[in-house]
Amino acid sequence: MDGPAAVISLVLAETAAGGTALLWLTRLWGRVKRGYFILTEAVILGCALLAVLAASGAVRLGEEGRTAILLASVAAGVLGVSLVAMVLRADAAGRALGFLAVPATLASLVGFARVAGPSVGVSVLQLMAGAAFMGAVTDGLLLGHWYLTDRRLPREHIQRYATLLIAAVGLEAVAVLLLGFGPTETSPEINPFLSIAGLSTWLALGMVACTALIAFLIRSALRSPRTRAVQAATGFFYLAVITAFTAEMAAKVRFLG
DSSP: OOHHHHHHHHHHHHHHHHHHHHHHHSSOBTTBOHHHHHHHHHHHHHHHHHHHHHHHTTSOOSHHHHHHHHHHHHHHHHHHHHHHHHHTTOHHHHHHHHHHHHHHHHHHHHHHHHHHOSOHHHHHHHHHHHHHHHHHHHHHHHHHHHTTTOTTSOTHHHHHHHHHHHHHHHHHHHHHHHTOSSOOOOOTTSOGGGGSTTHHHHHHHHHHHHHHHHHHHHHHHHTSOSTTHHHHHHHHHHHHHHHHHHHHHHHHHHHHO
């Protein structure tokens, strides 16, 4: 895998995997209205489908490349059927398929790791860290918006996502540091400055640090008893999405270099 399409496909696949895992494994079912699950799965499905589309133009179609695209397509398919079931109010089926989508999306990351990196084990850990990072900011932002439709929703849920984001920032920082700082080769379609003296790593680390600061600001905002505290936290999540996405793009340039 190489080029901008490869970078985009990896970041979107990470977002889909992390978003799916945090949606279904953080005990929100029965505590947050089903509309939130429909909203979040729709966004995640969009990321999964775009990841497949980008990967189709980035993966060299050998056996491992075809397997990676197949796994990503299966994951998107499971997410799609789960979403349809939720929309049709077949909640039991939608929830079961949602849980099934968790290993499906994680398997797609393993498929990409077999194509993208020289060491499958290290590549899987890199992609899993990115999934936790992108999933936390994406689901946290969408949950913050959901508080606008359900103002009686307890704050403990968004506080949990803020804590998860702080933990994910730590994982991402370690993953970026493990990428190293030396010069690297990149596709000619990617800005050549990112290959000089580990600039992509420094950029990724800077954006991870910004995301860390934002995560602590979210926690600080949620300590306020005022009703606008959740709105403030949601605004910070907006910034976190931007900084996290930039960090992951820079990290994946280095990862694929």
